[in-house]
Amino acid sequence: MRSLLLAAAILAVPAAAQEPNRRSPNEIVAAAPASEWVSIAPSDLLVMTLAPDARGKPRQVVIQLMPPPFSQGWVENIRALAKARWYDGLSVNRVQDNYVVQWGDPDGEDAAKAKKLPAGLRVMKDGDYLATVVGDDLLKRTRWPDNYAGFATFKNGWPLGTSMKSVHSFDYQSWPVHCYGMVGVGRGMPPDTGSGAELYAVIGHAPRHLDRNIALVGRVVEGIEHLSSLPRGTEALGFYKTAAERVPIVSIRLASDLPEADPASSSEAVGQQTRPRFEYLSTESATFAAYAEARANRRDPFFIQPAGGADICNIPVPVRRAAD
Amino acid sequence: MRSLLLAAAILAVPAAAQEPNRRSPNEIVAAAPASEWVSIAPSDLLVMTLAPDARGKPRQVVIQLMPPPFSQGWVENIRALAKARWYDGLSVNRVQDNYVVQWGDPDGEDAAKAKKLPAGLRVMKDGDYLATVVGDDLLKRTRWPDNYAGFATFKNGWPLGTSMKSVHSFDYQSWPVHCYGMVGVGRGMPPDTGSGAELYAVIGHAPRHLDRNIALVGRVVEGIEHLSSLPRGTEALGFYKTAAERVPIVSIRLASDLPEADPASSSEAVGQQTRPRFEYLSTESATFAAYAEARANRRDPFFIQPAGGADICNIPVPVRRAAD
Numbered sequence: 001m002r003s004l005l006l007a008a009a010i011l012a013v014p015a016a017a018q019e020p021n022r023r024s025p026n027e028i029v030a031a032a033p034a035s036e037w038v039s040i041a042p043s044d045l046l047v048m049t050l051a052p053d054a055r056g057k058p059r060q061v062v063i064q065l066m067p068p069p070f071s072q073g074w075v076e077n078i079r080a081l082a083k084a085r086w087y088d089g090l091s092v093n094r095v096q097d098n099y100v101v102q103w104g105d106p107d108g109e110d111a112a113k114a115k116k117l118p119a120g121l122r123v124m125k126d127g128d129y130l131a132t133v134v135g136d137d138l139l140k141r142t143r144w145p146d147n148y149a150g151f152a153t154f155k156n157g158w159p160l161g162t163s164m165k166s167v168h169s170f171d172y173q174s175w176p177v178h179c180y181g182m183v184g185v186g187r188g189m190p191p192d193t194g195s196g197a198e199l200y201a202v203i204g205h206a207p208r209h210l211d212r213n214i215a216l217v218g219r220v221v222e223g224i225e226h227l228s229s230l231p232r233g234t235e236a237l238g239f240y241k242t243a244a245e246r247v248p249i250v251s252i253r254l255a256s257d258l259p260e261a262d263p264a265s266s267s268e269a270v271g272q273q274t275r276p277r278f279e280y281l282s283t284e285s286a287t288f289a290a291y292a293e294a295r296a297n298r299r300d301p302f303f304i305q306p307a308g309g310a311d312i313c314n315i316p317v318p319v320r321r322a323a324d
Numbered sequence: 325m326r327s328l329l330l331a332a333a334i335l336a337v338p339a340a341a342q343e344p345n346r347r348s349p350n351e352i353v354a355a356a357p358a359s360e361w362v363s364i365a366p367s368d369l370l371v372m373t374l375a376p377d378a379r380g381k382p383r384q385v386v387i388q389l390m391p392p393p394f395s396q397g398w399v400e401n402i403r404a405l406a407k408a409r410w411y412d413g414l415s416v417n418r419v420q421d422n423y424v425v426q427w428g429d430p431d432g433e434d435a436a437k438a439k440k441l442p443a444g445l446r447v448m449k450d451g452d453y454l455a456t457v458v459g460d461d462l463l464k465r466t467r468w469p470d471n472y473a474g475f476a477t478f479k480n481g482w483p484l485g486t487s488m489k490s491v492h493s494f495d496y497q498s499w500p501v502h503c504y505g506m507v508g509v510g511r512g513m514p515p516d517t518g519s520g521a522e523l524y525a526v527i528g529h530a531p532r533h534l535d536r537n538i539a540l541v542g543r544v545v546e547g548i549e550h551l552s553s554l555p556r557g558t559e560a561l562g563f564y565k566t567a568a569e570r571v572p573i574v575s576i577r578l579a580s581d582l583p584e585a586d587p588a589s590s591s592e593a594v595g596q597q598t599r600p601r602f603e604y605l606s607t608e609s610a611t612f613a614a615y616a617e618a619r620a621n622r623r624d625p626f627f628i629q630p631a632g633g634a635d636i637c638n639i640p641v642p643v644r645r646a647a648d
Contacts, residue, residue, distance in 0.1 A: 054378065095553075097548060097549045097552055097553075098504050098505070098548070098552070126628075144471065145469065145471055146471075146633075147468065147469055147470075147620075147631075147633035147634055147635055148631045148632070148633050148634070148635075149631075179529070180422050180528060180529045181422075189625055189626060190625075190626070190628055204504060204528070204529075205503070205504045205528075205529050205530055205635075205637050205638060206529055206635070206638070207638070208631060208634075208635065208638060209619070209620075209622050209627070209630075209631050209634070209638065211629075211631065212628070212629040213622075213626070213627050213628050213629055224421060224422070225421045225555075225556040228421055228422070228552070228553075228556075229419075229421075229552075229553050229554065229555055229556055230553065231549075231553055232549040232552075232553055295533070296471075296533075298533050298537075301513055301514075302513060302514070302537070303533070303537050304450075304514050304536070304537050305535075305536040305537055307471075307472045307473075307532060307533050307535065308472070309470075309471035309472050310471055310472070310532075310533070311471055311472075311529075311530070311532065311635065313529050314529060314530070314531070314532060314533065
């Protein structure tokens with residue numbers, strides 16, 4: 001039965017990737033040629049600076065925003081809120097173990113005290129939750145069985161759930177999935193869809209039941225430990241009980257609004273933020289195929305029993321700082 | 325294709341559980357009759373007391389040990405080590421984000437400095453890693469498709485991976501799986517199997533590739549936040565760089581070695597540990613079937629799109645404090 005379930009995934013892995021070797025997934029990625037790494041545009045990177053921790057250490061979290069065709073209404077709102085410096089001075093208000101860290105205006109649900117949102121934000125419709133794309137080219141890509149969507153796959157650097165649109169066609173629909181580190185848009189009860197003013201990051205086992213119920217707008221690519229190691233809130237849903245427990249947000253900026261690092265200048269020495277540069281391993285590359293196969297079939301020396309399969313969220317897309 | 329993959333799980337759910345309703349999984353569990361809760365024996369509970377946190381708050385983690393037929397050699401060693409008070413004074417030495425927290429003797433790999441183990445510990449064989457049980461009664465139980473094992477199921481309160489022993493028989497083999505909060509036995513390279521002196525808990529997305537590669541001996545049933553919110557180590561694999569970063573373990577005791585709480589005594593008032601009592605929701609109960617179905621098909625008011633399936637590790641077995 002296992003062979004039945006995994007047949008689709010195995011058939012679609014290039015033959016070269018199936019040759020047994022003892023390299024670990026990380027070793028495979030380290031050997032990727034430069035041509036397989038894709039730069040992330042500075043306008044797709046959000047830099048969140050939290051107040052320093054109790055020992056005075058700086059805390060910076062970098063988020064990659066979701067590319068088209070998914071969730072672009074919310075992503076545009078988030079860019080507008082960052083440009084307006086609207087998030088500055090807000091806080092992390094909720095940390096629920098094995099679930100999410102959430103940040104935004106702690107008074108957001110109190111109309112009298114809520115921080116005023118800038119004009120011009122887009123209001124998304126109810127159906128925008130689903131954020132699916134129909135007519136996808138699934139059959140050309142490696143597929144993994146998936147309990148939530150039917151299949152899972154990777155495209156343009158992101159993990160997607162995929163299923164047939166109907167049993168009468170070969171059209172597929174795809175949507176982004178809630179893996180560890182993914183960032184989504186907090187909302188109230190439907191038909192509210194959230195604006196992007198309230199965001200959360202996943203810090204536990206993938207809560208895939210949220211897929212197509214909340215808009216995903218990105219993923220943490222650096223500094224997730226500054227969110228995942230925060231004290232858990234003791235109120236319902238992990239909200240902090242007191243204002244003193246909240247973690248202040250100093251600023252949230254688009255990387256494209258930060259100055260480029262200048263080796264000739266001393267700006268970094270005095271603590272001024274400069275633009276970070278990141279790149280991801282192309283999910284369409286030969287190295288990614290070999291990496292994903294190795295995540296499913298560990299043969300490096302520690303392992304005795306390769307699994308023969310993997311969960312889409314246990315194949316994190318490699319992302320790294322790019323050389324200047 | 326989704327319907328094919330999920331057919332086994334859906335067919336095996338009792339018809340009553342499929343009636344649409346708007347109760348959340350937690351509401352379903354809250355309505356379970358007392359008869360569906362199973363007491364955990366005090367000899368199956370391990371109470372780990374860490375040093376208080378920076379603000380002086382106590383930190384206690386309770387672990388339920390794995391019942392037969394799995395991993396009993398290591399479980400017996402852990403009971404012997406706790407009875408010998410061998411763990412007392414050791415520390416949490418490794419915290420790797422989205423992976424594991426590990427504790428034991430920080431000098432364990434230095435023969436000259438390592439803390440001497442008590443005599444009489446069992447030495448397990450290489451094949452004991454696999455910890456499988458053949459001839460399982462899988463066909464009588466609710467099954468979930470699983471990318472790692474073929475199928476996953478629950479038995480006697482634990483999540484198990486299950487696959488056919490061979491394509492020529494209807495014999496199944498089962499083994500415990502690495503979900504969030506599961507506790508396992510650290511080891512070096514094979515054929516080392518570890519003794520139980522070095523333990524870890526999962527604090528991230530289920531690292532299911534470790535199944536059948538490391539022995540699982542239990543799960544955290546209370547206080548996981550005292551492990552998951554620890555600062556991440558900055559050395560390779562998340563080890564702490566300095567001894568000062570390690571988190572001291574005050575004691576690890578079997579609950580059966582702690583005195584029972586006595587309402588007439590003031591022992592609790594002066595901080596003496598008393599025996600905690602826990603119970604889990606029978607995974608063979610009607611309520612668990614309805615709960616698991618609701619985890620896969622959220623219909624409570626926040627949700628718009630029920631998933632139609634779930635990952636075995638996204639159906640945590642409910643465990644709670646029992647009334648005295």
